[in-house]
Amino acid sequence: MNPNDNPTIYRAPSEVSGEYRDMLIRLMTRQFYAETATAEVFGRSVGCAPTLREKLMAAEFAAEEAEHSERLCRIFEDLGIDPDEVFRSRPPAAKFWDLDMDNWVHIAVFNFTVDRAGSHQIMEYMESSYRPWAEQMGEVLEDEEGHYGNGVANLREFARDPKVFKEFQDLYFRMLPVTIKRAFGRPTGPDNDYCVKVGLKRHTTEQVVNRYLTEMLGYMRECKLKFPPLSAFEKIGAELMPSTKEIILSNQ
Secondary structure (H helix, E strand, O other), X not given: OOOOOXXXXXXXHHHOOHHHHHHHHHHHHHHXXXXXXXXXXXXXXXXXXXXXHHHHHHHHHHHHHHHHHHHHHHHHHHOOOOHHHHHHOXXXXXXXXXXXXXXXXXXXXXXXXXXXXXXXXXXXXXXXXXXXXXXXXXXXXXXHHHHHHHHHHHHHHHOOOXXXXXXXXXXXXXXXXXHHHHHHOOOOOHHHHHHHHOOOOOOOHHHXXXXXXXXXXXXXXXXXXXXXXXXXXXXXXXXXXXXXXXXXXXXX
């Protein structure tokens, strides 16, 4: 976003209408889908976690994701939107994230890949011009930081076992393209431009995705984890900008 731009700040539901309100609800819906689906993933993972520590951590993460969802429910309700209706329009969690929720390696890849994507979106929403939403995101981001730390620890643990690490790598090849598509959406277009113009987001989708991938890259190189081939993104219709492709090709 141009630092000289000063978007209008909205502090109450009654102040928003028209295109701004519609776009706000679309962005919140995307986040709500992700938060509720992630809560279900972590809740289910309690059963397949291999150790007591990991079971307790999965339960904690599920509770935190549920609390994030409740925050969004309250904002929806203030806007006159029924959160149950929004929830009913979401695909099943396993389909939404394309993973086996009873497989611990799937959960570990999910933890490393998806949680951090959510964090980078929340970094944008913390500065949103719609303040009732932005003001709820600080504590959400703190929780997500802890989840990602566990995801990095899991990656390092799996990297010690070549057989399990290969499974991790294969699943990562499948999950990262889905994450890019589900968590970030299309990188260009009038909607993206509008969100930046009115301050619903402060950076373009291209910038946010590149920031996310660049951060992951340090941990990936440490553990010799590779990015999926570009064909994996093309296969599911995950659009990539040239700058994003450069990052991915730098670690093949």
